[in-house]
Amino acid sequence: MLEFYKDKKIFLTGHTGFKGSWLSKLLVMAGAEVTGYALAPEGDENLFDISGVSADMHSVIGDVRDEGSLMKAFTEAGPDIVIHMAAQPLVRDSYQRPRYTYETNVMGTVNILECVRKSDTVRSFLNVTTDKVYENLETQRGYVESDKLDGYDPYSNSKSCSELVTHSYKKSFLDEKGIAVSTARAGNVIGGGDFSKDRIIPDCVRAAVKGETIILRNPEAVRPFQLVLDPLYAYLMIIEAQYSDPSKAGYYNVGPDDSDCVPVSTLAELFCREWGAGAHWEVHGDGGPHEAGLLRLDCSRIKKELGWRPRYDIAQAVAAAVEWSKAYYAGADAAAVMEKQILG
Numbered sequence: 001m002l003e004f005y006k007d008k009k010i011f012l013t014g015h016t017g018f019k020g021s022w023l024s025k026l027l028v029m030a031g032a033e034v035t036g037y038a039l040a041p042e043g044d045e046n047l048f049d050i051s052g053v054s055a056d057m058h059s060v061i062g063d064v065r066d067e068g069s070l071m072k073a074f075t076e077a078g079p080d081i082v083i084h085m086a087a088q089p090l091v092r093d094s095y096q097r098p099r100y101t102y103e104t105n106v107m108g109t110v111n112i113l114e115c116v117r118k119s120d121t122v123r124s125f126l127n128v129t130t131d132k133v134y135e136n137l138e139t140q141r142g143y144v145e146s147d148k149l150d151g152y153d154p155y156s157n158s159k160s161c162s163e164l165v166t167h168s169y170k171k172s173f174l175d176e177k178g179i180a181v182s183t184a185r186a187g188n189v190i191g192g193g194d195f196s197k198d199r200i201i202p203d204c205v206r207a208a209v210k211g212e213t214i215i216l217r218n219p220e221a222v223r224p225f226q227l228v229l230d231p232l233y234a235y236l237m238i239i240e241a242q243y244s245d246p247s248k249a250g251y252y253n254v255g256p257d258d259s260d261c262v263p264v265s266t267l268a269e270l271f272c273r274e275w276g277a278g279a280h281w282e283v284h285g286d287g288g289p290h291e292a293g294l295l296r297l298d299c300s301r302i303k304k305e306l307g308w309r310p311r312y313d314i315a316q317a318v319a320a321a322v323e324w325s326k327a328y329y330a331g332a333d334a335a336a337v338m339e340k341q342i343l344g
Contacts, residue, residue: 001233004240006031009121011077013064013112014038014085015057018194019128021047022228023083023235025335026342028056035077037062037070038086047193050328052335064108074115081239084112084127087159091132092198094155095289105158106165113169116179124243125174126235127166127183131224131255131297132156134185142258142298145185145251153289163251180242180249186231187224187255187297190267190317192324192337194228200264201318204271204279205325214272214281219265222294224255227317229341230310237306248305255297260314270318275326311344 010027014020015036027034034057041048048054060073064086087105088094094101109127116122134143135150149164151157163183170181190201197203200216207214234254241248255261265281272279302308312320320341328334 001237001240002026002030004243005236008032008081009077009079010034011074011079011082012036012085013083013108014087015059016041016046016048017085017089018047018191018196019189019228019232020085021051021053021193022191022338023085023232024048024053024057025051025338026232026236028053029339029342034058035073035079036060037064037073039063043195045195047195050193050334051338064111065103067111067114070111071115071118074112074119078121079119080121080123081243082112082116082122082125083235083239084109084125086112088155090196090198091153091155092289094153094158098154101154102158102161105155106161109162109165113165117169117173117177122179124239125179125181126239127162127181128235129159129163129183129185130156131185131187131253131295133160133163136295138294140294140296142296143253144298145253145301178246180246182238182242182249183251184231184235184238185251185253185297186234187226187295189228189231190225191228191321192328192341193334194321200267201271201321204268204275204281205321208271208275208277208279209329211278214268214279215284216264216268216281217285219263219268219283221264222261222296223264224261224295224297225267225314225317226256226260226310227312227320229344230254230256230312233311234302234308237308238302241306250301252302253297253299254302254308255299256310256314258296260310261296262314267314267318270315271322274319274322
């Protein structure tokens with residue numbers, strides 16, 4: 001599959017984030033000509049700088065809310081393929097900054113789609129959204145792509161809106177230009193190099209490194225956790241498939257097998273077992289804002305239509321995250337660990 005990307009011109013928004021850094025590394029290793037557009041990476045510890053990938057791509061620091069700046073970078077890149085990953089990605093942060101969340105996640109999508117609409121080079125566009133776009137009734141049944149979109153919190157709802165914007169641009173403009181358009185609704189990703197706040201594996205790593213107790217807010221919350229490489233390979237499979245056959249374009253759930261949709265407490269237990277050194281967890285609810293207690297995806301469509309399957313189970317995903325983290329905090333070459341895991 002990766003042979004397809006050799007010499008392809010890729011425009012990737014959100015390239016300095018956690019998933020964006022992994023995808024940038026993967027695409028560069030595949031021989032693609034990558035232009036990234038995103039805010040500067042956050043904090044002194046961030047995967048984009050650690051990965052060293054900026055030396056092998058064109059990295060543009062900018063805000064997707066700034067249509068003029070985005071259009072300039074886009075036009076200069078002249079891409080064949082566009083992957084939209086830029087977002088305000090945190091549920092709890094969206095309660096603190098709802099306006100910013102909507103501006104970034106909705107108008108940012110409008111802005112990149114305006115670039116695509118005016119382009120004479122783009123053939124394939126993918127908007128990466130989230131499993132949280134659905135109206136979550138917290139049922140045992142996994143959500144399918146035709147279920148109602150209506151996320152609860154500002155983050156989830158803004159990504160539902162991003163989906164609807166994409167659907168409208170596809171029907172109103174992009175179909176007639178012959179540009180294949182898909183969205184990918186991925187579950188909770190984990191892996192090495194995530195330094196975000198309010199995410200379970202980064203919280204576990206920070207506590208374990210300090211020899212402190214891991215604190216869980218919602219231990220019984222069930223999420224479709226998956227290693228970051230699994231959805232990234234799914235994204236690339238969608239993009240390649242629709243590039244040559246637009247009938248493959250559509251809306252795809254991307255998540256783990258049902259057996260790997262586990263409670264947060266199970267994930268923490270797997271982490272403690274893999275980390276060792278007395279790592280342990282306790283429950284301390286903080287009375288924070290609403291977060292879903294149960295969320296499952298039905299991923300039968302992408303499995304049937306594209307033949308995609310997750311390569312890693314939940315235990316392997318945690319082991320990969322721990323491997324990277326231990327290497328990084330031991331002062332080893334964390335970028336080399338990324339490359340090893342990508343080649344896997």
